[in-house]
Amino acid sequence: MAGAREISPELVAAMTEWRRDFHRHPELGFQETRTSRLIAERLAGFGLEVHAGIGGTGVVGVLRRGSSNRAVGLRADIDALPITEKNDFAHRSATDGVMHACGHDGHTAMLLGAAKHLAGSETFDGTVVFIFQPAEEHGRGALAMIEDGLFERFGVDQVFGIHNMPGLPVGQLAVRTGPIMASEDNFEIVIHGAGGHASAPQNTVDPIVIAAEVVLALQTIVARGFGPSDAVVVSATEITTDGVRNVIPSTAWIRGDVRTFVPAHQQRVEALMRRIAAGVCAAHGATCEVEYANSFVPTVNTAEATDLVVRAARGALGDGNVDPDCRPIGGAEDFARMLAVRDGCFAFLGNGGDAGQGRGLHGQYYDFNDDALAPGAAYWIGLVEAALPAR
Ligand SMILES: [Zn+2]
Ligand SMILES: [Zn+2]
Incomplete structure (x- = not known):
């Protein structure tokens, strides 16, 4: 030696x-x-x-x-x-x-x-x-x-x-x-609903409920978008809104972090995220914007x-x-x-x-x-x- x-x-x-x-x-x-x-x-x-x-x-x-x-x-x-x-x-x-x-x-x-x-x-x-x-x-x-x-x-x-x-x-x-x-990507999904009185949900498009569904649906990016040998992590790390205790908010922000080891995987995560966010929001009458940044x-x-x-x-x-x-x-x-x-x-x-x-x-x-x-x-x-x- x-x-x-x-x-x-x-x-x-x-x-x-x-x-x-x-x-x-x-x-x-x-x-x-x-x-x-x-x-x-x-x-x-x-x-x-x-x-x-x-x-x-x-x-x-x-x-x-x-x-x-x-x-x-x-x-x-x-x-x-x-x-x-x-x-x-x-x-x-x-x-x-x-x-x-x-x-x-x-x-x-x-x-x-x-x-x-x-x-x-x-x-x-x-x-x-x-x-x-x-x-x-x-x-x-x-x-x-x-x-x-x-x-x-x-x-x-x-x-x-x-x-x-x-x-x-x-x-x-x-x-x-x-x-x-790994790579590191950072994302922000902005969900635009319609706020209102907490006692009258029928008059609102509640972005919190939609955000919760988006976060759960994002879990399918890794579970169903990638194979068992692909190392990919998608983490929603923050949810914020413009609401207060007795007001259904009009806007929700989901922020998070994505790790992969292959540049093509970064692109696939981004494409799936955009499709899922837009689809879930459309299903509930809301709209959204997705910002997706390749930080590393x-x-x-x-x-x-x-x-x-x-x-x-x-x-x-x-x-x-x-x-x-x-x-x-x-x-x-x-x-x-x-x-x-x-x-x-x-x-x-x-x-x-x-x-x-x-x-x-x-x-x-x-x-x-x-x-x-x-x-x-x-x-x-x-x-x-x-x-x-x-x-
Ligand atoms: Zn360091
Ligand atoms: Zn260092």
């Missing part, structure tokens, strides 16, 4: 300091001005070519070696969440109501660490494009960078991303070919890029520390937008501990595990050496 790659204690100490500083100063999507300024300064300090302000607060660092035309993109997300931190350690958030509760502080620090190491090494041949992406949590930052010419300006053959995973032991990596994270596309890894990730991770972390066929996750990830236009792979890196009691991703007691910085940097360095082998 191959051993793990060692990262120097100096680099581990530097990454830990950067990580805790980012944690202490979290910034929301597209507002990461301090974060991106520090990233740009550090990349320039390592000797990289730096391009700031891509897709708003995004930053790109470019590192070239040798003569190969091959290029890979390594991406970290840099934004925090509108959550109030409940930890009380020294590096807890200094900004009320904003918190690095998803570990993007760690993703940023480990990619900076890999950049620093690679800037002082000759162990690869080609171009590494370090992509620091804003606004992952919104699901808008990847598209903002792509629309700002990310892949035209920095042509990369493949693009890679990583996310920490509480509950997966530190030093381990999990990945799979094909869909690894599914994250789909190609076989070629996943094989490379598995090989690199086995070299960097040790043979026994790589799961090449993990289960897909129902969460969604903005990096999927990059994989929709470039070959590549997204993997999970062990963050250790467990995900209970608010310590999981987006929990108020979450904290990125600094012990995962060295394995993360080792993986990135190994991936560059595997993707861009020195001659």
Whole structure:
């Protein structure tokens, strides 16, 4: 069994300091001005070519070696969440109501660490494009960078991303070919009835009763619209109306969330939802509008890029520390937008501990595990050496 790659204690100490500083100063999507300024300064300090302000607060660092035309993109997300931190350690958030509760502080620090190491090494041949992406949590930052010419300006053959995973032991990596994270769609169905006195339903078209029927009918989208091997979730998560206690309302709003792993399934859910909502409303003399937004596309890894990730991770972390066929996750990830236009792979890196009691991703007691910085940097360095082998 191959051993793990060692990262120097100096680099581990530097990454830990950067990580805790980012944690202490979290910034929301597209507002990461301090974060991106520090990233740009550090990349320039390592000797990289730096391009700031891509897709708003995004930053790109470019590192070239040798003569190969091959290029890979390594991406970290840099934004925090509108959550109030409940930890009380020294590096807890200094900004009320904003918190690095998803570990993007760690993703940023480990990619900076890999950049620093690679800037002082000759162990690869080609171009590494370090992509620091804003606004992952919104699901808008990847598209903002792509629309700002990310892949035209920095042509990369493949693009890679990583996310920490509480509950997966530190030093381990999990990945799979094909869909690894779900899509996320958000919908709103507005039902227009006719309100009136609660004692005189015969004079109304009650949108609450119709909404209840629509919510039940939506259950048939998964139960009868998909087969047993299709993983699809349709959840109505809110019903609101403009009524009061003694008034039958005139309007009801149903809002909700849909997860799939296949883009065609997103389209089928939307079509069935529109047909069901319109049909149920028509049956009761009401009308409706359906707004259906594709917030996140599914994250789909190609076989070629996943094989490379598995090989690199086995070299960097040790043979026994790589799961090449993990289960897909129902969460969604903005990096999927990059994989929709470039070959590549997204993997999970062990963050250790467990995900209970608010310590999981987006929990108020979450904290990125600094012990995962060295394995993360080792993986990135190994991936560059595997993707861009020195001659
Ligand atoms: Zn998150
Ligand atoms: Zn995240």
